[in-house]
Amino acid sequence: MRENNGFAGPILHFRGCDAGTLHLAAITIRPDHAPAPGPVQAQAGSVAPVLLAQVAGLSIWRHDFALRAGEAGYRLDGRDYPVATRLDGDIRLAFVSCNGEENGDLDRDGAERNLMWARLQADHARAPFALLLQGGDQIYADEATHGHPLTEDWPKHVPDSPSEADLADLTRHLERRFAQRYMMVLAAEGCADLFATVPSLSVWDDHDICDGWGSLPESRTNSSVGQALFGVARRMYLLFQHGATDADVPGLFMDPAGRNLGWRRDLPGVTLWAPDLRSERRRDRIMGPGGWNAVEALHPSGDHVFMVSSVPLLGPRLSLVESLLMAIPRMQHYEDDLRDQWQSHAHRAEWRRMLGHVLRMREKAPVTVLSGEIHLATRAEMGPESTRIHQLVASGISHRAPPKAYARALGLFAGLGEAPLAGHPIAIKPLPGQRHRYVAERNYLTLDRGNGRWQAVWHLEESGLTPPLDLD
């Protein structure tokens, strides 16, 4: 993997748009001793950076600036960065998820690891993307807990009452490990140019914190060690994935108190939103008051609604498998994985509640759910046709796929179907041009609006591009 020496960026974050103006934040990361980046230059003028934070020997700088519709891009430190600034009319969005692996991700060969990123970049060079949506597991932090006495046995065992000094030491350790992973991902060859020219919008999933966060026993989650881990993961998520600190939370997320980090952004003709399915998760709930109040108050204004659900909202009848696994003690780990799903028996009421809100939004405009998490490509529909909801699953961009036999077995099982809301059957369907319901290949998704109509295309590592799927 290429060494970044503590340099990364610029990394663009989408802040919103109004009356022909695109609002952006660009993050530039430098070692503490390196000079600050210069100003961003755009038509509206020159903008100096502010020092957002210092962590793990790195200084994180931010330029808040705006580009007018039709403007070519921005200039920083002698380089021009083109940006798609016309957001009305025909636009393209890219969706990726699962950018890493649980074990040894830092040591993978860069060209192999980032192969799909290179294709996405080539695609962007051909026809620029207006936005990069990242649907969860942007880093795999699982190994960050290794190498410190307080978390050596995480999550199997946590020390009862660690000292304040040891917890502070753990915090520094985790900050270094998280920062190392973010820097590897953001500065990677091929990816870096995309991050500098396509504004990003991200929502986290468990691996941005640790495997199964929220579905682990509460004695671990609520322990001082668990809370230290969550605290570091959240601060790093805000910094590296949103270019933000706690002070920015009320302006960027739907819950001004920041208990839940779900967001909503509007483009001409499009409402994009993502609930945060991790911050308030417990074994018996997916979201708390922060998340649910925000969903209740959410009234999309676009002609099309895209919801990013970090774990698939429409899925097969997993509650059956879960009941089977619970009967076998050594299958406990798989039970935690299933507990992460909307379909878990523990979350059925919340699942129905969220589907009810999605149907409420569907009364105003077509709704498409974008999802990752399973390291397979698939799609689903919730009927009937008059209120059809599409779900497009694309996962992962660099996480390698599970065995094909696993995908086949899951596909057979998914034939069972599910209808958590009476009269609204869910069906898992093959991608256009594919025979089986799940494709075990690395992949990403592109969304194109042409003449006001949306289409989706999956980019599969071996099979190539699927025919387009109409989203109305």
Ligand SMILES: [Fe+2]
């Ligand atoms: Fe993942």
